[in-house]
Amino acid sequence: MRADAKKNYDHLLNVARTVFMEQGSDASLRDIARRAEVGLGTLYRHFPTREALLEALLRSSFEALAERADELQAADDSAAALMEWLQEIIAFTHEHRGVIAPMVSVIEDHESALHASCVSLRAAGAALLSRAQADGKARADLDGAELFDLIAALAWLREQPSHASRADRIFGIISGAVLNTGKSIARR
Template sequence: MRADAQKNYQRLLSVAREVFQESGAEASLRDIARKAGVGLGTLYRHFPTREALLEALLRDGFEALAAQADALLQAESADAALVAWLQQIIAFTHSQRGVIAPMMHAIEDEASALHGSCVRLRASGAALLMRAQRQGSARPDLDGDALFDLIAALAWLREQPSHAARADRIFALVTGAVLNQEAARGD
């Protein structure tokens, strides 16, 4: 990539990160291009879709979450590892304002630029869940799809100012429902 093109790419990512944090993932791409000092065509040459821009912004965080899940597969306590990862992914998605809807869409849309990353996250969570199930500390009737849906619901709840105060309590209730009662109580 030419130096000026690389500079535009980095500037677009930087501005998009700021704009998305301020206005959410549905912010105007035209505004992002304007604030980055480039034309809309330049934005679309680098990022042909909103999902492509989101994927570029979220890639490092998604990879870190997947790597963390892989590392947690070695933790002694499978239920504690699952809960720790759930806290991390919910905090991450909450910090990326407005990404829940695009992530939920992307998981089902193989053509989405976010699809591969979202599938990897779901698989990482599913692996942690299956390990907890094998140890008898998680409900056997859940799968990775349901876990991903619960993550999305909990992250969405944190995004709602009127419900944010209850988010920790709801998280505890949901993890108590995911884990077997003995594991949830610490027996």
């Protein structure tokens, strides 16, 4: 990539990150181009779709969250490591308003540009869960996909103004359920 094209690319990503954090993932691409002081064609040349732009924005963040999960694998307390990572990923999804919906929708869409990033993020969380389960600290009947669903639910809850005040308490309740090995989840 030419130096000026790389500069435009990086600038567009920085502006898009700001706009998405302010307005959510449904923010206007035209607004992003305008705020970046480039033409809409320049934006589309670098990012032909909204999903391509989101993928570029989220890929590095997802990689960092997956690396963080790998770091936490070495923690002495596997339950505390799992809960710390859950808090970090939920905070990330809250900070990046509206990102949870695309994450949930593309996890099963193998053609999506975001699919691989979401799958590796889910796998990182599943590995932390598995370690806590192996240590007898997390319920054995929970899997990585269900953990991802809980993350999505808690992130969604934080995005709802009328429920946000209860989000920390609900996180504590869910944490207790994840770490409670004495009860099983009803399967259908």
